[in-house]
Each structure stands twice: as C-alpha cells, then as structure tokens.
Amino acid sequence: MFHKRHPQVGAAPGTLVIPEDAPTPRFRQILYSIDGLKSDRPITDLEELEAAPESGVSWVDIQGFGDRRLLVELAETYGLHPLLLEDVVNVPQRSKVELHDDNLLIVLRMVKVEEDAKITIEQVGIVLGEDYVLTFQEKYGDVFDPIRKRITAGHRRFREKRADYLAYSIADSIIDHYYPALEVIGERMEDLEEEAVVAPTTAILQKIHHMKNRLINLRRALWPQREALHSMVWEPNTLVGEEVRLHLRDTYDHCVQTTEVIEMYRDMVSGMINTYLSAMANRTNEIMRVLTIVSTIFIPMSFLAGVYGMNFVDMPELHWTFGYPMFWSLATVLAVGMLIFFGRKGWLRPQETKQVNDPE
Amino acid sequence: MFHKRHPQVGAAPGTLVIPEDAPTPRFRQILYSIDGLKSDRPITDLEELEAAPESGVSWVDIQGFGDRRLLVELAETYGLHPLLLEDVVNVPQRSKVELHDDNLLIVLRMVKVEEDAKITIEQVGIVLGEDYVLTFQEKYGDVFDPIRKRITAGHRRFREKRADYLAYSIADSIIDHYYPALEVIGERMEDLEEEAVVAPTTAILQKIHHMKNRLINLRRALWPQREALHSMVWEPNTLVGEEVRLHLRDTYDHCVQTTEVIEMYRDMVSGMINTYLSAMANRTNEIMRVLTIVSTIFIPMSFLAGVYGMNFVDMPELHWTFGYPMFWSLATVLAVGMLIFFGRKGWLRPQETKQVNDPE
Amino acid sequence: MFHKRHPQVGAAPGTLVIPEDAPTPRFRQILYSIDGLKSDRPITDLEELEAAPESGVSWVDIQGFGDRRLLVELAETYGLHPLLLEDVVNVPQRSKVELHDDNLLIVLRMVKVEEDAKITIEQVGIVLGEDYVLTFQEKYGDVFDPIRKRITAGHRRFREKRADYLAYSIADSIIDHYYPALEVIGERMEDLEEEAVVAPTTAILQKIHHMKNRLINLRRALWPQREALHSMVWEPNTLVGEEVRLHLRDTYDHCVQTTEVIEMYRDMVSGMINTYLSAMANRTNEIMRVLTIVSTIFIPMSFLAGVYGMNFVDMPELHWTFGYPMFWSLATVLAVGMLIFFGRKGWLRPQETKQVNDPE
Amino acid sequence: MFHKRHPQVGAAPGTLVIPEDAPTPRFRQILYSIDGLKSDRPITDLEELEAAPESGVSWVDIQGFGDRRLLVELAETYGLHPLLLEDVVNVPQRSKVELHDDNLLIVLRMVKVEEDAKITIEQVGIVLGEDYVLTFQEKYGDVFDPIRKRITAGHRRFREKRADYLAYSIADSIIDHYYPALEVIGERMEDLEEEAVVAPTTAILQKIHHMKNRLINLRRALWPQREALHSMVWEPNTLVGEEVRLHLRDTYDHCVQTTEVIEMYRDMVSGMINTYLSAMANRTNEIMRVLTIVSTIFIPMSFLAGVYGMNFVDMPELHWTFGYPMFWSLATVLAVGMLIFFGRKGWLRPQETKQVNDPE
Amino acid sequence: MFHKRHPQVGAAPGTLVIPEDAPTPRFRQILYSIDGLKSDRPITDLEELEAAPESGVSWVDIQGFGDRRLLVELAETYGLHPLLLEDVVNVPQRSKVELHDDNLLIVLRMVKVEEDAKITIEQVGIVLGEDYVLTFQEKYGDVFDPIRKRITAGHRRFREKRADYLAYSIADSIIDHYYPALEVIGERMEDLEEEAVVAPTTAILQKIHHMKNRLINLRRALWPQREALHSMVWEPNTLVGEEVRLHLRDTYDHCVQTTEVIEMYRDMVSGMINTYLSAMANRTNEIMRVLTIVSTIFIPMSFLAGVYGMNFVDMPELHWTFGYPMFWSLATVLAVGMLIFFGRKGWLRPQETKQVNDPE
Numbered sequence A, B, C, D, E: 001m002f003h004k005r006h007p008q009v010g011a012a013p014g015t016l017v018i019p020e021d022a023p024t025p026r027f028r029q030i031l032y033s034i035d036g037l038k039s040d041r042p043i044t045d046l047e048e049l050e051a052a053p054e055s056g057v058s059w060v061d062i063q064g065f066g067d068r069r070l071l072v073e074l075a076e077t078y079g080l081h082p083l084l085l086e087d088v089v090n091v092p093q094r095s096k097v098e099l100h101d102d103n104l105l106i107v108l109r110m111v112k113v114e115e116d117a118k119i120t121i122e123q124v125g126i127v128l129g130e131d132y133v134l135t136f137q138e139k140y141g142d143v144f145d146p147i148r149k150r151i152t153a154g155h156r157r158f159r160e161k162r163a164d165y166l167a168y169s170i171a172d173s174i175i176d177h178y179y180p181a182l183e184v185i186g187e188r189m190e191d192l193e194e195e196a197v198v199a200p201t202t203a204i205l206q207k208i209h210h211m212k213n214r215l216i217n218l219r220r221a222l223w224p225q226r227e228a229l230h231s232m233v234w235e236p237n238t239l240v241g242e243e244v245r246l247h248l249r250d251t252y253d254h255c256v257q258t259t260e261v262i263e264m265y266r267d268m269v270s271g272m273i274n275t276y277l278s279a280m281a282n283r284t285n286e287i288m289r290v291l292t293i294v295s296t297i298f299i300p301m302s303f304l305a306g307v308y309g310m311n312f313v314d315m316p317e318l319h320w321t322f323g324y325p326m327f328w329s330l331a332t333v334l335a336v337g338m339l340i341f342f343g344r345k346g347w348l349r350p351q352e353t354k355q356v357n358d359p360e
Helices: A068-075 A082-089 A145-152 A165-178 A178-198 A200-232 A241-305 A323-345 B068-075 B082-089 B145-152 B165-175 B178-198 B202-234 B242-307 B323-345 C066-078 C082-089 C145-152 C164-176 C178-196 C204-233 C242-307 C323-346 D067-079 D082-089 D145-152 D163-176 D177-196 D204-233 D242-307 D325-345 E067-079 E081-090 E145-152 E163-176 E179-197 E202-234 E244-305 E322-343
Strands: A026-033 A036-042 A055-062 A095-098 A105-113 A121-129 A132-137 B026-033 B036-043 B057-063 B098-099 B104-113 B119-127 B132-137 C026-033 C034-041 C057-063 C094-099 C104-113 C117-126 C131-136 D026-034 D035-042 D056-061 D096-099 D105-115 D119-128 D134-139 E028-031 E036-043 E057-065 E096-099 E104-113 E119-128 E132-137
Touching: A026 A145, A026 C145, A026 D204, A036 A145, A055 A068, A055 A165, A068 D105, A082 E244, A095 A200, A105 A178, A121 A178, A121 A200, A121 E132, A132 A165, A145 D056, A145 D145, A165 A178, A165 A200, A178 A200, A178 A241, A178 B068, A178 C323, A178 E132, A200 A241, A200 C131, A200 E244, A241 A323, A241 B202, A241 C026, A241 E244, A323 C178, B026 B145, B026 B178, B026 D067, B036 B098, B036 B145, B057 B068, B057 E132, B068 B082, B082 B104, B082 B119, B098 B202, B098 E163, B104 B165, B104 B178, B104 B202, B119 B165, B119 B178, B119 B202, B119 E322, B132 D082, B145 B165, B145 D325, B165 B202, B165 B242, B178 B202, B178 B242, B242 B323, B242 C082, B242 C242, B323 D035, C026 C145, C057 C066, C057 C164, C082 C104, C082 C117, C094 C131, C094 C204, C094 C323, C104 C164, C104 C178, C104 C204, C104 D026, C117 C164, C117 C178, C117 C204, C117 E067, C131 C164, C145 C164, C164 C204, C164 C242, C178 C204, C178 C242, C178 D204, C204 C242, C242 C323, C242 D082, C242 D204, C242 E067, C323 E119, D035 D145, D056 D067, D056 D204, D056 E145, D067 D082, D082 D096, D082 D105, D082 D119, D096 D204, D105 D163, D105 D177, D105 E119, D119 D163, D119 D177, D119 D204, D119 E067, D145 D163, D163 D204, D177 D204, D177 D242, D177 E202, D204 D242, D242 D325, D242 E081, D242 E202, D242 E244, E028 E145, E036 E145, E057 E067, E067 E081, E081 E104, E081 E119, E104 E179, E104 E202, E119 E163, E119 E179, E132 E163, E145 E163, E163 E179, E163 E202, E163 E244, E179 E202, E202 E244, E244 E322
Parallel strands: A055 A132, B057 B132, C057 C131, D056 D134, E057 E132
Antiparallel strands: A026 A036, A026 A055, A095 A105, A105 A121, A121 A132, B026 B036, B026 B057, B098 B104, B104 B119, B119 B132, C026 C034, C026 C057, C094 C104, C104 C117, C117 C131, D026 D035, D026 D056, D096 D105, D105 D119, D119 D134, E028 E036, E028 E057, E096 E104, E104 E119, E119 E132
16 A cells, blocks of 8 residues: 655765666667757767757656666766755655756656556656756666657747756656556546445445545545645746746646646545445345235235144134135235335335436 | 546646647737727637737636647737646646746636536636736637627626736626526426426436536536635736725635535425325335225135135025025125225325425 | 625625625714714705714714715715725625724624524624724614713713724623623523433434524624734734724724633533434333333243143143143243342333533 | 623624623722732722823723623723623633733633532633733632732742733733642543443433533634734734743643543543443343343243143153153253353453553 | 644743753764865764854754753753743644744754654654754664755755755655655555454444544644745745755645645545445444345245144145155245345345445
8 A cells, every 4th residue: 555665764965765676777869959859879888978959958767776986976977965855865855846956856646547557656856957957766667758858859839948948848748647547546436336326245346445535535636736836836946937837837726736636526526326235135125025015915924824733623714615715805805905105105116227327 | 517628647747738629719808998999809829919009908818729730829929838738728627826027827627507507617727927928728609798788798897907807807797697597496406306206217327327426527627616716716826906805705715615515505405306106105105005096906806706616515505595695795885894994094095106395 | 594685796896795685774873082972863865964063973884885875975985995994895705803904904703692592693794994983883773871871871981982982982891792692692502402312303403403503603793803802902003092092902802702602502512412413322221121121021921821822742740730820920920020020120210311410 | 611702693793792790890909010009999980090100000890790880991001902892791702812902801711620620611811012911800809819919928039020010920820820720620530531431321322421511512612712822922913022922832832731631531531431432332232141041941941841741642751761860951951051261251250340540 | 633742821931931841952063174074073062062064054963852951051042932941842833844043943843763663753852043953852773864864965955055954855755755754654544444344343434533533633633734834935044045945945835735635535434434334334234134134035835834833623734645845945936036025126136245446
C-alpha cells in the first residue's frame, strides 16, 4: 500500500538510495535554438554533453538510476545541490517546486495508462536552469514524445522559446496525461457498479475498496502538485518568464480540474458501497421472501392434514362421503388465499437485480 | 461521468480541439450606444463586423465552433491571446476570470432547463474589451434573449451603460438561470424520496446515487464561479467600473446562494439513502412478521394434531366422547392466545409504508 | 424545500418582485431625541414623514411590500440605491452588511416562535443612515416591541444614543430571539428521540430527516449572519460608533453561540438516525426471537409425535403400558431443556424498548 | 441539552439576569505583595475592600450572584463596563478575552470532577486590572485552593509577581483540571465499550449517544478557549507582561492538547457505535443459527416419520422386521449428516461475545 | 487511551513531575569540532561536563529523569528557563519549536519499532544552543546511533558543521524512523483485512477499532510536528543557519508525507469496517440460505406425507397399486423442482469467503 524507498535511517542527508536492480542510466541530449535543431542523440559518456547553443536550450533526459557515480558526476557538471539530487533520485518525494541558487527543481508525478489499462505512477524530476532542462526518471519510457517531435519537426514557435518554455511543456504534458487515466478509472467504476448490483459478493466489496484506496493514493500523489504548480506560477524568480507563467496558469487549472475529478470519484465510490450493501440486503430479502411464501402456504395445509390424521374414534368428517375432496378444497382455498395475500403485498414479483442506467 | 475534450496530449498550447460534428459558427453582432440601437444582425463574413459606435458597445455572439479558421481570424481581429481562444473553445474549462492585456476573459457555466425538464450545463466564454463583448458558446441556443430585448426595446438605462455593464448583465442572467434549475431538482428529489419510501428497490437507490452524482458534478462545475465572480468584484482592473462592481456584488451573492443550496441538497440526498435503507429494512421486517405469525400460530396446533395422530394403544383422549371437539377447542385457545400475544406486541398492524408529509 | 422569489430571469437589476398577494405596506415612524419622544404614529402618506429632530433619530418601520410605487418613492426620499431597495424587497437575500454611500444596509433573518410552536424565518432589512433607521419586513408582526417600549417609556439611556445604537438594538433583538427558538427545537428533538426508540417506523425516520433538513436550512440562513455581524463590528465606516461596536461584539458572540448550537443539534440528529436504526434492528431481533423459541420448542416434539404416528407393524413403544405418558414426559423434557437453553442465552427476556433517560 | 440564561429578549444591553434561587454572594479578598501576605478574609460589606498594597496584588473572589445591587456596586468600585459585568454574570458566555479600557476580561470554563465522578462545567469570569484580579463564579466552590495555599504559605516566588501572574495562575489551574476530567471520561468510555459488546441493547446505544453529546457539548464549551488564550498570549496590551506570556504559551499548549483529546474521544465514540451495531448483528446471527440448526435437523426426520405414518395399503417397509429400527438408523444418519455439515461451516461453535482487550 | 503525566493541578509552573520508578539519568557527552572527535564518554558528575571546543559542538544526551536535583543543576549550567525544563521533563508535551533567549527548544516524538513489532512513541526534547545540543529522553534507548557513528567514524563533512546541523540530524533521524513503523502498520492492516473477511467476529471489529484508535493517537502525536518543523524552517532566528534550513525543508517534506500516509491509513481502516460488516451480513445470508433450502424442500413433501396419513375412509390413492411409489415420485419431483429453482437463483453455490487479492 505504501512503499517509499528511504535511505538507511540516520544516514547522512544527500545519500542516494538506488535499488540493486535499477536499470542502467540512459542519457539523451537535445540541443536546439531559434536557428533549428542542433543535435539529438544518446549520450554514453558525460564528456559528450555539450553546452546549449547561444540563446538556445539543452535538454538532457536521464532514465534509469543504476549508476551512482554517473549521477553524482552529472550533478557536479550542472552544479546541482546534493539535496536536489537526492530529491530526484530517492523517489517518491512529495511534489514540489524548490528554488535553489541557479536552478529550479520541479518534482511531479507522471501517470501513464499502460497497454493493459493498468495505471502506473512515476516521479519525474525536472531541473530548470538558465539554458538547460534536466529530466530524471527511474524507469525507461515517458510521455514526452510529442514534445520531442515538436522540437525536431521544426516548429519555429517552439524553438524560439527559452528553457522555461520547455520545462512548462514537460509539466503540461504530464498533467495532460491524467485525463486519459481518469477516463480509464471512470470506465472501471461503471463496471464495478454493475457488478455490485448484479452479484454482490464480498469480493466485489473488496474490489470497490481497492478502487477507493487507489483513488486515495492517487489523490495523495497529485494533491501536492496543485501547490507546486501554484508556487511555480506565482512565486517570483528569474528563471520562469511572464509569458510562460501565463501558460502555466492553464496547466495549473487543468491540475485543479483533475484533483476535483478524483474527489468526485471518491464520493462516487462511497456511493457504490451503499449500492453494494443494498444489493446484499436485497438478496437476503429475496431468500426470506421465498422461505416465507413456501412456509406460510404449506404450514396451514399441513396442519389440516395433521388434523385428519388424528385417531379420535369420533371424527365425523372422516366418514363424510365428500370428506376427502372437501379437505382438498379447503387446502386449495387456504393456499390460494395466501397467494392472493402475498400478491397484494407484491411479494410474488421477484426484486429486480438488473443494472439501471441513468435515464438522463 | 467525466468527459473533457482535451487536445492530443503533448500538443502545442493554444491548439483548438474541435469535434467533427461541431455546428457551423453563427455570428450575430449588436451595436448600440446611448443614442439607440445601431444594428442587430447576423454576420456571415468577418468583414461585415463593425466597430462599436462612439461611447457605444459592440456585442458579437458566436455559437458553434465548426470552423477553426473563422475563430482564429476573429481572435486576430480582436487581438485575443491564443491561450484565451483555447480557453473559450476547448470546453469545458474551470470557471475563472483572467485579465489579459486589454481584455478580460470570463468563463462561466450556463445551466438550462430544457423542455422535458432535463438540465444541461454548457460553458459560456465572455470576453470583455474596452468597447466590445464577445460571447462564445459551443451549441446553438442561449439564455440571453431578455438582454437582447432590453437593448433593442430601447431601454435608455441599459444603452447609456458601457461594455462592462453588458458583460455583467450576461453573467447575471447566467446565474439567475440556476434558480429554476434548482427548483426542478428539488421537485425531483421530493419524487425520489416518495418512491424510496413506497417501493424501495435497488433501482431507486441507484437513481438516488445518480442524483447525488449529478449534484456533485453540478457543485464541481459551479463552485469555481464563486472565486471567479469574487475576483471580478474585488480585483483591480480598468475594464470593470465601480458602478458595475456594485451590481456584481449582488450577482456574487446569488452565486453563493446557489452553491449553498446545492450543498443543502447533497445533505438531503444523503438522508434519502438512510430513508431507503430504513424502508428496505421495514420490508424485511414485514416479511419476517408474516412468517412468524403464521408459523408460530400453526406449529403448536400441528403438534397437537400430531399427538392425536399417534398410534399408542392406550390413549384415553381418543376415546372420550368430546375428544375431537376438545381438540378443536384447545387448538383455538392456542391460536387465539398467540394472536393476543402478537396483538400486544403490535405485530398485527402492518407497518405503514406511505410517504409522510412534513407536518410543518 | 427551497424557494427564492427571483425576478424573471434576465430582468434589469433593481427590478422589484412583489407577489400578487403581498400585504399593503404599513408605515410607522418614531421620532425621538435626548429631549424625549417626539412622535410615534402610523404613516399613510409619505408626505407625513418628518425629518429627525436635532441630534435625534427617526425610525421608519415598513411592513408589507404590496405597493411598489410607495416603496420606490420612499427609496427616493432617503436616497437609497436601487440595488439596496432590491435587496430588502426581493426576499430572501443572503445575510450581509453592505456599505453604500451614505447608509449601511444590514440584511438579517428574524426567527419567531409562533403560538403553536411553529418556527418561522423572515428577512429583516435594516438601513442605517446618519440620523435614521429604516426597517423592512415582508409580513406584519415583528419582535421589536421591547425596543419601542424602551424608547417610548422614556429610558433616557436609550434616547441619548444615536441611530447606530437603534440599529444595534434591532439586530441584537433579532439574535436574542434565536434562543427561545433553539429551546423549542431542542424539546422537539427529545420527543423525536423517544418516539424513535419506542416505535421505530419509517414515518419517524422521515420526521427525523425533516428535522435535519430544517436544521440544515436554518444553518444556511444563519451562518452568513456571522460574517455580516463580524464585518459590522470590524470594518471601518463612519456610521457605526466605537461604543456601539463594543455592544455589537456581544451580539456577534451570541450569533456565534447560536450557530454552534445548531451544529451541535445536527450532530445529535445524526445520532438519532443511529438510534432509530438500532431500535428497528431490535424489532427484527424480537420477531426472530419469538419465531425461534416457538419453532425450536415444538419442532422436536412434533417429530416425536410423528414417530409414534408411524404405522410400522412392530413398534414396541406403542404397546407399552406407559407408552403414552412416556411420550408426554419425553416431550416435556425436550421443551424444558430448550427453555433452559434459551433462558441461559437470555432470550426469554424481551429486549426493553423504553426510552432511557440520561443518568446525568 | 442546551440552556443559556438570556435576558428577556429585547432587554437593554447590560441587563443582569439573576435566577431567583441564586446563592448570596460571598466575597473574599486576598492582599499580598512581595513583603508578604497582607490579609485574607471574607468581605461582607464592599466598604471593607482595601486597595492593593504597593507593588502588591488584590484578589477579590466573588461566588454567587444573588444580590444584583452588590454586583453593580462592585462594578462601579472597580470601574467595570456594564457589558463586562453582563458577560461575567449572565452565564454561560462564549469563552473570550476582551480588552476594555483599563482591564482585561477573561471568560473561561471550569471543569470539575465531583465526588460521584460527575463532571460539571461552570463559567469563571476573570477581570485583570493593573493591581487587582476579580474572579466571578455563579456557584460556591472552585479549584483555586492550591493557588491560595501558594500565596498564603509564603512562596516568595509567587508574591513577587504582579497581578497578571495571578490571573495566569488561575487560568492555568482551570486548564489543568481538564486532565482528570478527561481521564474519568476515558474510563467511562472503556466501560461503555465493554457493555456494548457483551449486552447490546438500545439503552446502551443511547448511553453511547449521550456520551457523544456530552463530548460535543464539552468541545463546544472548550474550543473557544483556544482562541481566547491565543489572543491572550499574542495580542498586545500593557496588562500582561512578557514573562507571563511565556507561561501562558504553555497553558495554551495544554488547552490545545485537551481539545485534541476530546476530538480523539469523539472519533472513538463513533467507533463504539459500530461495535454496538456489530454486536447486535451478532445477536441476530446467533438466534438465526440456533433456529437453522434445530429446524434443518428435524425437518427431514419429520418428513421421514410422516412418510411412515401414511396409510397406503401397500407400504412394504412397514412390514419389514427391522423396519422400525431402520427408520431410526436413517433418521440418525440424516441428523448426524446435518451436524457434520454445520460443524464444517463452523456453526456449532457459538460466536464469542466477550470483550477483547487490546493485545498491545 | 490517554495519559498525560501532569503536575498536581494548581502546582506552581515549572514543577517537574517525575514518576517514582523513573530510571536514573544517564549522561553522555560527545565533543567534536572540525579537528576531530575530542571526547565521547558517559558523565556521572555534572562537574565532568566540558565546554565545546572552539568552533566545535558539545552534545549532551540525557536518558532517564530519575534525579530531579541533577536535572535542575544541568538546567542551571546551561541557563535553561524553568518552563523549558518542564517541557522536556513532564512528557508528553505537544510537539513544538520554541525560541527562548539563547536557545531553541524542539519537542518531537520518536517512534520506534521494537523487536516484537510493537510500536512505541516517546518524546525527545532537543535544546539547541550556540555551540551545544542537549537531548532529553524519559527512557533508555534511542535511534541516534547512526549519527554517533557518523561523528565518531570521522566523517569530515559532519564535523565541519555547527550545532544546528547536529540538531537537524537528530530531528531528521526521528522523522526517518516513521517509515519502517508505517510499513509495520501497513502489514498489520493487510492481516486484519484478511481476518475480517474470513472470520468476521466482534473481536476482529474491536481489533480494527483499536487499530483505528492507534492511528488517531499517532496522528494526534505527529500532526503538531508539521507546524513545529515548519516554524523551524521559516521562522527567523540566529541559531539555525541557512544551509541547515535547506536540509530541514526536506525533513519537513518527509514529515508531511508520513502524516499523509497516516490519513490514508485511517481512510483504509474505515473501509475495513465496511468489509467486516459485509462479511458478517454474508454470514447471515449463508445461514438463511441453508435454512431456506432445507425448509422449502421438505415442507411440501411433508405436507404430502401428511395428506396420505389422513384417516378419511374414502381416499382412493391409498388403495392404488402404485400409490406408494407414486407418492415417492411426486415427492421427488417436488424436491427436484425446488432444487432447480434454487439453482437458477444461484443459491446452491455457497458465497465465497476467501480473501481477494487486488488484481493490480
């Protein structure tokens, strides 16, 4: 439910915690300026890193933390504070925006919908400098291909912007990816609700709770991003320009919208628990109903049969010519009377247990 | 449950997302000044747009986004920022008031009660400039006819006001339309409560939850308007005059009132779930009651009949002259005794299941 | 549940909405100064209105809005802004305190306990000017008689105060009237709880919910008064003097106290729903208990009787001399055994269903 | 549930409301300075009141409000504002700290655990002047004896402090007394939980709710003290010195701690309601279990007995030599089969209903 | 549930409350500077305490409060305010950071996972001076060994830092220890949920509530630390340097993360109560199901047997050759019909009661 990779407690601050099976780091540098794309290539040795072109931007993308030495070296190259490096490597941290001397650390959560509709959350650390952007991810694979395409495909509008615009684009792309994830969750919730009505088992309830826990977890992961983006829009610093702040306001609005949807989902899941409990009570009612109908129809008739099974020497009915047919008539009258009584109570119609679609 | 039309993730900011089946834009321009109505006509070509008359106002109303080129052209005509255009076209956005250089963007939600009492929510984007107001809606049909009538019918009081007063009137008209919608919802809630008491089925519970979800959704849509209107009243800018701010304070109060009513409705819906569960438990009780009465009356009598059906050679009662009548007397005494017992318990009166009207 | 008299949507701001059956306005003017009561009389023509005596106060009390022309004329006489007039006439508005140019609008809710213990809520609009106070009420009848008596009975301490003190006295009197209303509600809640325990029917549950809804409604009506009074105490303006603000602090405290009590009541009502559900479950238990006791005592005995009703040719017991008495002995032993078992389980004592008084 | 002694509504502000049976006031004055205790005696006539010794403190303790004239006279002697006097006499007021011209009013709630573990709440009004402290209580008896002892027993450290230190000591003593009260409540809650598990009756549920209501009430009484003490620590005035503010910070912390404990208790009481409902459901299950076991064991056997009680002319089993023993064998097999089935289901073990102690 | 060691109510402030069985204090002083470790030894007499080396740090660790005189003497040595000493000795206090004249008091809660997975909470009082740090604990044993090791093992990076860095390291170490404790709690919660599904007894529910109470208690203990650390990061004082504040921001983030996880746990525990109640209802359903199946199958057959046990003189079926086999055929048809009916209802499959693992 909750796992944070934390250093050995009491370790010196800045200690990097890298699991044994961490993938080898892959570096990729993209250099561009208003004059066009200068280079886009994987880096294997930090020596290959180039400075940004004049009034241009250098974007170094690091995926995989499997080499401590390389990460520390990179940090030294860009003058990153050890605490900043700890924040991007010891995932997950709380989302935040932190101004260091000459760079801005932005910690966000990337939500991806995998092919099997599984939803994964991963931290992306973004470091924004004067003319560079570094992005750190623990695992391979990201959601930034459209940005790379816009850079490499020669969108002049993109290239004439500075590093802050690239950082904004990355943050915006991360937030944008929440919408498909929320749609996937919404669909699953509809499925779950149908199951809860049709076949209310404790297993379904647990699925509902796991859904709720996932939403709680998601909310916990995304909520701090509101603050982070808010401070990115409104707190003064020289790294983020006015034009980009205008764009970030929209990103912030989208972020608020997604957290509101998650809140709404939580409320809905709570409602589903009620639906489940009601469907379950319905089930009990249904069982009770059958028991009651069968019992109350036959019990009086059985009594009657018992009466005429008695061995009193003087029971006139037993000797009547139509005694036996009269017994059956009486029994039938009793049974039909009960059925009419139940019919009036509405107990002969089974409770429907089908999913009801919202009429609107 | 939740659908936001969002651009392909990672798309450049300002990308307009227009669905394939979007209706063709309809433009209508109204020009008026203190001297009277200058013109009120549909526009088919942007060339036909006229500037506002001196100390007058130009209101361009755009309905339908089915022509990207036209929208962009319009934006250029009025010098709208691409992000502003994105906000009014890529619906729905969070309600907000955003000051751009020389215009103010107001994003609100219009709530309409359709003929079949269906409630629809649609975004209205209002752009307020020095001497013009633009309104953007995704679909045809709005709630502004009374305003048009007040302009065209020659209300001098209206015409002598500036563009900010027109923008206020539009916003006020939008908020005013919430009241009839809330009344429709209130009536439906009363119907639902009655159904929940009279015939508690899981289908009713689901209707209650859908009602709750709609209220949650409505709340999510309307809540940000409070902030938006609040900032419109109190944040300094040159576009909204003091006199109009005074009017806007009332609009803000009405907006707060409507959200408070929605909160109240949510509490009431929660109460309805309790009512439902209670009515359901009542149903179980009712079934149990009948089962218990029938069973406990007949079981002792059946035992008695069983006793006298035994084949012991020496059972004196069987040979008594009044043996059989005595059996019936005994059985009747048992049954009547049970009925008196149940009568005292109050179990012979069925639980009422009729809707109770509030005595006050 | 919710009714707000709102103007035809889209109507011009300041439009007064007066229902057809509104009572004819009754005007009453009281003029007093430190020198004594100058006049106290009903006004039928606005011409009769007199200016306040020197360093004195004029209190005009308007009850009933059945004459639009008169109200507008009055507003012009005192220079009231059209929006202010709309706020006091188009009831109910949110409670608020609004500073206009030369007067202060105070919108409060008056709560009256009628003779049949019915509680009514009505808006009182108070307009405080330099030397006058106007009070607006939709219906006849108010709670200000003690104030009138203090003025007319010659309390010097009252007369030497200015108009702000009169406005404070009116507001204080309104808030003071909440206490008896809260006591009435408290008593009703105790009655309801007793009913819920003794006779838990769905009708009772609905009564509880209506009580809850009334409290929610009351809370919604009273809550904004906290803000209103708070701003009246603390926001600077020249109309309310320091001495009166000191008094208003106490009024504000009382207002806070009443809303806290309402919150407490809401919590208690939620508890009553639990009590109701528990009493209902108790009822089911009680029914089950009787069914179980009767069934399980007689079912084994019936089996025994069935056994000796069998027609096997060779059943030695049937021929024993004491066969029949032995059957009865056995049956009695079975029954008594069951009774002892149930006695140990504590199932022979009925669940008490009487109201329990708090021992403290 | 809620009783506030309020003046006749509409009465002039400052009206003292004294119940008929209010006890006669008892005055006691303690005078001390750094030089030692000057006097400690009951006062019967206000003339006997002495001024504080130089750089000393006068503490007048008033218990019982049964003499309006005396109270007013006292207020005049010390120059107390009529509103201040109203606040200390018309109990209960919201806790608060209010600065008047030359004295500070502190309204707190004293919680006492009486001998029979009953908890009482009473208002203490403290008026702090330059060199005096007045304390007002409605009833006889307080919690300040340790303070008196510290003064009279010659603690130099106490005597060298000024009046603000005395006021702090009184407030601190009041807050300190919450801890034993909270412990008493905690013990009662543990008792209640045990009762709820062992014997869940509606009476227990009501006890739980009364406990909850008491906690809600206590919370309502204590919560405003946080604000009051906070403002006493942080709001600037000349009456409370820096050294004393340092001490008050600790008192404030303790006050916060007690309200947090009350919040925690409320959460726990909510949990107890669940426990109660679960224990009740357990009870139903237990009844059902016995009914099911007895019924399902005997019903098939009874059927068998019924079969062999039939009067068909040709039923070979009836004539078999071992027919009757075979019947018993078959019946036993059926019964044992059912018992094994129930044993496997775990239904033969009664549900435990004993209180479980927390393993930790 | 709640125990605070508080002085006799009304005692003088600064009174130390030391339980009779408090362990004898153990003092240990570590002296170090950039030049290396100067000394690390237990102290038995306060005379042995040495001043910090130049630009070095003196860390005195006090465990056990069993000697009042020694504690007071120490306080005098370091010039600690009596209220400060009270705060560190009279545990537990609310977590806080308080600036005194020349030192900073930091009150935190240390959470330790004992060997048997028991979780203990203990207060740690940290006093930060210019060149010294004092740590106070009530019991022996702490979580600071890694820090001691870093000092003594000659980490230059540690030794060149000042006292504020040592205080930060201690606080950071305390917060870091929450993660393993949270993991232990998480595992226990998973165990509890499984138990709740498999065997829902009231004992399990009580365990769940005790878990919830522990979380509430933990939350109450940890929440104030957020404020404390926040003020330590942001409130200006000369004792905490800029560099250390940067580190403290991370500690603050971790503290926020842990409280968020506790909140999440609380939500999950609430969900577990639902699971429990559902599993319990399932159990009832299961019992009902068996009762219903057995009863409704045999009751009609018993009626049939009863019919043919009647003694009417003229019952033709009794004399039919295949009368008896026909009875059995009819009974079988009835039973099989019922079984098919139940099969269609899905009542022949038992409700699964196994723990469901989250598919994701």
